[in-house]
Amino acid sequence: MIKKDSIYKGDNSNDLPFSFNEEVAEVFEDxxxxxxxxxxxxxxxIKIFTNKYFRENSNCYDLGCSLGAATERLLKATEGKEAKIIAIDNSKAMIDSCNRRYADHIKSGKVEFIKQDITDTKISNSSIVVINFVLQFLSSAERTSLLERVYEGMIPGGRLILSEKIHFDSRFRTEAMSELHHQFKAENGYTEMEISRKRDALEGVLLTDLGTLHFQRLESIGFKKVRKVMTNLNFMTLVAGK
Ligand SMILES: C[S@@+](CC[C@H](N)C(=O)[O-])C[C@H]1O[C@@H](n2cnc3c(N)ncnc32)[C@H](O)[C@@H]1O
Known part of the structure; x- marks a missing residue:
């Protein structure tokens, strides 16, 4: 059963910066x-684009896999095909949990969960790379260098599926979207106190880019057909090809 997130609810919450530790891993899905x-x-x-762009005998990467939700879609989309899925996260709690959840797939050799910093990951022979809400936790230089390595390690015709929280070039629009995002969380049962404590904990940890910067950076690295395939308030999903 999925455990409810109440980390920032009670007086037991601390003032430490947000981290993907054991406590967060336990409630992460919620x-x-x-x-x-x-x-x-x-x-x-992720499943739809993998169905379309995965190439037999290539690798799929899930960079910053957390509890493996995107990995699960990669597994489903490549069922019965010659594929290797490599899922990486630098949180021990997340990788330990994935190793328990996906033991059967790991035994079959189809998927591997690696505890590693994605700034060190080598990408090779990939037709699909997923970075789902993760780039925002890297420094600006690390973002560029990771995407360069993704591009280098991708086979022609491959796709990067990138989702991120973003901000806008108008401060007014950024604030308006941020307020709507606040209401989204309140609608989902978070109290004002929880929302404000979590925002404080994420300060300096999650740093958004301008939506337009994502396009510029991907195109300047060499990615082609960079397309926005979804936006929800201040969150965006892009697909980029090689
Ligand atoms: C918002 S979660 C990603 C959610 C996940 N991709 C999904 O679709 O469910 C961010 C994840 O990125 C991981 N992460 C952040 N920085 C990382 C880094 N430098 N190397 C590896 N993993 C990192 C965190 O540990 C966390 O599990």
């Missing part, structure tokens, strides 16, 4: 679903 508008649809899109 947390991301109630906090990120369009999260469930982002997973559906």
């Amino acid at each position: 947390m991301i679903d109630r906090s990120v508008p369009g999260y469930a649809s982002s997973l559906r899109l």
Whole structure:
């Protein structure tokens, strides 16, 4: 059963910066679903684009896999096909949980969960790379260097599926979207106190880029056909090809 996120509810919550520790891993499915508008649809899109662009005998990467929700869609989309799925996260709690959940798939050799910093990951022979709400936790230089490596390690015709929280070039629009996002979380049962404590904990940890910067960066690296395939308030999903 999915455990409800109440981390920022009681007096027991601390003032430490947000981290993907054991406590967060335990409630992560509920947390991301109630906090990120369009999260469930982002997973559906991963399956749809993998169905279309995966190439037999290539690798799929899920960079920053958390509890493996996107990996699960990669597994479904490549069922019965020659594929290797490599899922990476630098949180021990997340990888330990994935290793328990997906033990059968791991035994079959179809998927591997690796505890590693994605800034060190080598990408090779990939037709699908998923970065689902993860780039926002890297420094600006790390974002560029990771995407360059993704591009280098991708076979022609491959696709990157990238979802991110973003901000806008108008401060007014950014604030308006942020307010709607706040209401989205309140609608999903988070109290004003929880929303404000979580926002404080994420300060300096989750840093958004301008939506337009994502396009510019991908295109300047060499990605082609960079398309916005979904937006939900201040969250966006892009698909980019090689
Ligand atoms: C918002 S969650 C990603 C959600 C997940 N992709 C999904 O679709 O369910 C961000 C994840 O990225 C991981 N992460 C953040 N920075 C990382 C890094 N430098 N290397 C590896 N993993 C990282 C975190 O541990 C966390 O599990």
